Amino acid sequence: MIHRKTSLSENIVTFCRFLREHGFSISVQDETTALEALAYISYQNRLDFQTALAITLVKKVQQLEVFNRLFEDYWKELEKALDSKIKDGKSKSNRPIKSEEQAFNSLKSWLNGNRQNKEEQMAAYSPNESFGQKNFANIPSDEIAEMMTSIQTLSRTLARAIARREQATRARKQFHFSRTIRKNMRSGGELIELAFRKPKKNRLKLVLLCDVSKSMDLYSAFFIQFMYAFQKVYQKIETFIFSTQIARITNELNTNHFNEVKANFSEKINIWSGGTKIGQSLAQFNQDFGKRYVNNQTVVIILSDGWETGNPEILSDAMETLHKQAHKILWLNPLAGNPNFQANTVGMQAAMPYINHFAPVHNLESLKQLWKMI
Amino acid sequence: MSEITLESIRGLLFERGYITDHSIEMALFLSLKLQKPLLIEGPAGVGKTEIAKVMTQILATELIRLQCYEGLDASQALYEWNYQRQLLHLKATEESGISVEEKEKGLFEEKFLLKRPLLKAIQSPQKCVLLIDEVDRADEEFESFLLEVLSDWQITIPEIGTIKATSIPQVIVTGNRVRELSEALRRRCLYLWIDYPDFEKELMIVRNHLPNIDAKLAEQICSFMQVLRVQKLEKTPGIAETLDWATALVTLHFSALDKNIIESTLGVILKDWKDIRSIQLSLSELLDKTGVNSKVDSI
Numbered sequence: 001m002i003h004r005k006t007s008l009s010e011n012i013v014t015f016c017r018f019l020r021e022h023g024f025s026i027s028v029q030d031e032t033t034a035l036e037a038l039a040y041i042s043y044q045n046r047l048d049f050q051t052a053l054a055i056t057l058v059k060k061v062q063q064l065e066v067f068n069r070l071f072e073d074y075w076k077e078l079e080k081a082l083d084s085k086i087k088d089g090k091s092k093s094n095r096p097i098k099s100e101e102q103a104f105n106s107l108k109s110w111l112n113g114n115r116q117n118k119e120e121q122m123a124a125y126s127p128n129e130s131f132g133q134k135n136f137a138n139i140p141s142d143e144i145a146e147m148m149t150s151i152q153t154l155s156r157t158l159a160r161a162i163a164r165r166e167q168a169t170r171a172r173k174q175f176h177f178s179r180t181i182r183k184n185m186r187s188g189g190e191l192i193e194l195a196f197r198k199p200k201k202n203r204l205k206l207v208l209l210c211d212v213s214k215s216m217d218l219y220s221a222f223f224i225q226f227m228y229a230f231q232k233v234y235q236k237i238e239t240f241i242f243s244t245q246i247a248r249i250t251n252e253l254n255t256n257h258f259n260e261v262k263a264n265f266s267e268k269i270n271i272w273s274g275g276t277k278i279g280q281s282l283a284q285f286n287q288d289f290g291k292r293y294v295n296n297q298t299v300v301i302i303l304s305d306g307w308e309t310g311n312p313e314i315l316s317d318a319m320e321t322l323h324k325q326a327h328k329i330l331w332l333n334p335l336a337g338n339p340n341f342q343a344n345t346v347g348m349q350a351a352m353p354y355i356n357h358f359a360p361v362h363n364l365e366s367l368k369q370l371w372k373m374i
Numbered sequence: 375m376s377e378i379t380l381e382s383i384r385g386l387l388f389e390r391g392y393i394t395d396h397s398i399e400m401a402l403f404l405s406l407k408l409q410k411p412l413l414i415e416g417p418a419g420v421g422k423t424e425i426a427k428v429m430t431q432i433l434a435t436e437l438i439r440l441q442c443y444e445g446l447d448a449s450q451a452l453y454e455w456n457y458q459r460q461l462l463h464l465k466a467t468e469e470s471g472i473s474v475e476e477k478e479k480g481l482f483e484e485k486f487l488l489k490r491p492l493l494k495a496i497q498s499p500q501k502c503v504l505l506i507d508e509v510d511r512a513d514e515e516f517e518s519f520l521l522e523v524l525s526d527w528q529i530t531i532p533e534i535g536t537i538k539a540t541s542i543p544q545v546i547v548t549g550n551r552v553r554e555l556s557e558a559l560r561r562r563c564l565y566l567w568i569d570y571p572d573f574e575k576e577l578m579i580v581r582n583h584l585p586n587i588d589a590k591l592a593e594q595i596c597s598f599m600q601v602l603r604v605q606k607l608e609k610t611p612g613i614a615e616t617l618d619w620a621t622a623l624v625t626l627h628f629s630a631l632d633k634n635i636i637e638s639t640l641g642v643i644l645k646d647w648k649d650i651r652s653i654q655l656s657l658s659e660l661l662d663k664t665g666v667n668s669k670v671d672s673i
Contacts, residue, residue, distance in 0.1 A: 027561060033408060040407045041380060041400075048380070051400040059560040061415060061551075061567040178449075181457040185464075185481065292554050321608075 147229040169198045206237040211304030213243040213276035219334045242281035243274035279315030300326045308347025316350040323354035336360035392428040401566035411545035416568035419612020422548040426505035436502045440491040442512035482533035496539040504543040510553040594631040608646040615643040
């Protein structure tokens with residue numbers, strides 16, 4: 001074990017801490033592995049050093065780029081500190097963390113500020129300006145229990161899929177040869193008891209894509225409840241929100257208290273109440289998440305009013321790709337609850353050919369009706 | 375086997391026809407030295423599986439491959455009793471007057487055990503390379519089962535007992551990102567991401583595989599592939615496609631690319647009807663970017 005108190009191993013440990021602060025999950029074991037790896041390479045060679053650390057500490061391709069950037073930052077900062085001959089090792093290694101954090105924070109606030117201005121401009125066509133500043137705290141949580149019950153019913157309907165695996169059964173279905181022989185071994189191979197098998201039922205996976213653009217603002221309180229309740233009830237679900245871009249919010253929804261969810265959402269505010277580019281968002285979804293989260297066992301649920309400001313061709317292309325990959329596509333439209341509704345927005349028309357079920361959902365009542373339709 | 379160093383690994387791989395870059399060398403080197411499984415991810419056709427094969431040659435050992443698929447379970451990955459043979463054995467010894475206990479003992483001997491890849495790897499007398507291919511195609515249940523094997527290197531068969539690995543296999547796990555792998559599996563492995571090669575690397579690969587190829591043609595092929603991969607395609611061609619295409623063009627005795635040749639052989643590199651259509655339409659533009667046309671003119 002390499003636990004000598006060399007300045008290098010100390011630096012690796014602080015570097016790991018630095019990475020953790022930037023969202024890497026690095027276990028103590030990973031740290032040890034990294035230190036062990038360094039025993040085999042010459043760390044005079046900067047490139048070797050960096051690659052070896054990347055291979056032991058990075059666990060996903062998405063982290064790779066961030067890692068390289070953080071690595072540069074960290075060691076540059078460290079060298080600077082060494083040059084100016086600050087003797088205290090600890091303050092040395094703390095310095096880059098701080099400056100990095102500050103830079104990050106200022107960047108974040110700059111990004112957010114900029115974003116919000118843009119949003120209001122983009123959303124100019126919206127009939128209801130007063131929704132501009134989102135206040136998630138106003139969303140009531142009292143309806144959630146009821147909503148969860150109706151979603152439970154719905155999910156039972158959705159979950160009927162058949163898996164490739166098989167399980168033993170007492171019912172006389174398919175004959176299970178190997179099990180039968182194993183069972184009858186004690187009687188000297190005389191077949192007395194028979195064993196049977198049947199295909200194992202698997203739960204379908206769900207992907208929930210929720211439109212949270214400006215035009216959906218009226219329903220957003222309902223939808224947040226909907227997404228939260230769905231995630232609580234159904235295990236294999238991934239939730240995404242989109243307006244002009246798409247973001248995964250599965251982790252944000254995975255908390256025990258509805259109030260926490262509201263707090264988590266406020267951080268992703270730059271997507272809420274933006275303009276609507278459904279096609280672009282879905283295309284982005286297909287590219288970034290599609291292969292991982294959608295297969296022929298997946299039901300994709302899209303919650304949107306179909307109010308598309310982008311190119312409808314992109315939308316129909318993206319829908320086609322999604323349609324090919326997924327088991328089923330459900331489109332839940334809050335506007336369709338209106339008796340005068342016709343699915344004639346450009347977006348809706350582009351998407352229609354690829355939708356398996358189209359249904360209105362705008363409140364709890366309509367949700368209860370939904371499972372009857374499927 | 376002589377000691378493998380980071381410097382020697384490139385040469386060793388090159389001798390066996392595998393062109394690497396720095397991170398691949400480092401990953402293989404560390405995985406050998408630290409005795410840790412290596413998880414390789416990347417788009418299809420960049421040579422992930424090939425690494426395991428080359429590694430086998432370097433270690434001069436046996437490659438045991440477990441191809442994952444949906445519904446793969448322990449009886450396909452680990453072991454299964456050969457029931458038919460057991461049954462025959464019982465029938466054959468029926469009249470021999472052997473006591474029941476003796477019979478039972480004889481039934482669960484190793485000769486009745488069908489060894490699947492994981493058990494084979496564990497029982498391998500020398501260090502072998504275990505390739506777990508496309509692990510993301512198998513389901514989560516299998517993944518957690520795999521974790522158990524990878525961490526303990528022992529398998530318990532109720533009828534026989536626990537079998538411990540004589541030597542820990544060199545494990546290479548590949549994935550195409552069909553499904554998100556569990557954190558636990560990632561944590562246990564070193565991680566290597568292989569992307570599409572850059573121009574220089576791809577050119578070296580083509581030359582290495584086809585020593586007779588016209589130098590200009592090889593360059594044109596590779597630069598066209600580079601441009602092609604930036605396009606929005608349903609299925610981006612990998613190195614395998616480049617090599618197929620180069621082989622095809624060499625077999626057809628072409629020494630330079632032009633629009634007609636590309637158009638008529640596009641099916642070798644693009645496997646999706648929509649892709650072929652869209653590339654055909656924008657071919658001239660792409661060729662301008664590659665500079666193929668101008669090169670042809672100057673010959």
